[in-house]
Amino acid sequence: MKTNSTAAAVLAAFLLAVAPTYAQHEHHQSQTPPAEPQDEHAGHDMQGMEGMDHTGHDMEGMDHDMAGHSMHSMFGSYPMTREASGTAWQPESAPHGGLHRMAGDWELMTHGFVQVIYDDQDGPRGGTKSFSENMWMGMANRPLGAGRFGLRAMLSAEPWTIGRGGYPLLLQTGETANGVDPLVDRQHPHDVFMELAASWSVPVGAPEDGSSLFVYLGLPGEPALGPPAFMHRFSGMENPEAPLSHHWLDSTHITFGVATLGWVRGPFKLEGSVFTGREPDESRLNIESPKMDSWSTRFSFNPTKDWSFQASYGRLHSPEQLEPEIDTERTTLSAIYNRPLANGNWQTTLAWGRNVKDPGTDPSTTTDAWLLESAATCRRHTLFARAEKQENDELFGHGGEELAGDDDHGHAGEVFNVGKFSLGYIYDLIATGTYKLGVGGLGSVAFIPSEIQDVYGDRPVSWMGFLRVRI
Secondary structure, eight states: OOOHHHHHHHHHHHHHHHHHHHHTOTTGGGSOOOOOOSSTTTTTGGGGOTTOOOTTOOOTTOOGGGTTOOOOOSSSSSOGGGBOSTTOBOOTTSOOOSEEEEETTEEEEEEEEEEEEEEEEOSTTOEEEEEEEEEEEEEEEEEETTEEEEEEEEEOOHHHHTOTTOEEEEEEEEEESSSSSEEEEEEOOOOSEEEEEEEEEEEESOGGGOEEEEEEEESSBOOSOSSSOGGGSHHHHTOSSOOTTHHHHTGGGSBSSEEEEEEEETTEEEEEEEEOOSOOOSOTTSOOOOOOOEEEEEEEEOSSTTEEEEEEEEEESSOOTTOTTOEEEEEEEEEEEEEEETTEEEEEEEEEEEEEEESOOSGGGEEEEEEEEEEEEETTEEEEEEEEEEEESOBTBSTTOOOTTOTTTOOTTOOEEEEEEEEEEEEEEEEOSSOEEEEEEEEEEEEOOGGGHHHHOSSOEEEEEEEEEEO
């Protein structure tokens, strides 16, 4: 049974808490900061506020109602800038823009982006399309008992602005457009409901230990598996292409049913999740019923404010709709380095993911993907790049079943080593304390093995032009 009514109720409650506050905030830059409430965080070690260093942080978007009062983290006693998608960590020195304000005991934040894109993918399997990628996210947290209660909502209009068939993206695989045919050389749209989640954290032990326990519940949400999702890490968020490694690293960032229990102590975090293994189906407008048939565990370590490491493992039950009898074991490792600059920021991510399909003992059921991406901003300029190497067994269909129109190639289920390099640039026409409006371009080259160059071409070169607005 689809739980649309439950999702609507959760979303309505969240918006009722957040929307009136922003409706009163049309001229926020001229308002006077309110006085700090007294003792509202007693016994909670101020959740990382004391002594917080914001040098190099993107604080331009900080609402004046939050001046001198940085938003608390949701899961422990550390700077809020450490938190990324779901319960994943990033370096504390990473920028954390958006609009912030106080509403009584509630701390509120919203941010999002819209990109209008023209896409031209080269070669026999390429194509062209105009579409829009977009996302809005709202966050709210407040003291509750001895701990801190948090709400998160993330929505997208991509089911309408991209459509079921996704957009052309050479060598990309995963999910389905119609429940029958796999999406190959195309990137699927996100669901309308990307995250509807609640959390509660409570400090444990001596205050100087910086220890806490937390629980995170999402329908949908993101389990403790992989690095921060690509649209939430600074090194990848400005790149309009989804990574080829998405289904090896962070495809579980929209999971219909997640429960995570975690423990934080200073720079360390250990967490485990039970969640629904099946990826979202082709119906992008609904909430799917949770199955809670899969599990994962993740260890994170932030030794300094500029570094973040994670290692994770998950057992996904029947993740692919078109291979219902196949489970997947996923292992990921990642390192993120962030360096604040005098007039900007620079971040680099290195990640590896492995999928092992079960049942099956053939080496072809084990595939690896590598990702190296980097982005740097300086004033109005942003330069970004991504390099990927991947073993993919789905370019010609699943198992022994060929893709329609490819029955003369005989490559179904065969693993091919492919790669891609992308380089892009954005110039911000407008950059205020509230939003950025930029125009950009991206070029990419795909590396194709000789066995399938008759299908893809020798070295297809593709490009995108886009207009981006980010809050």
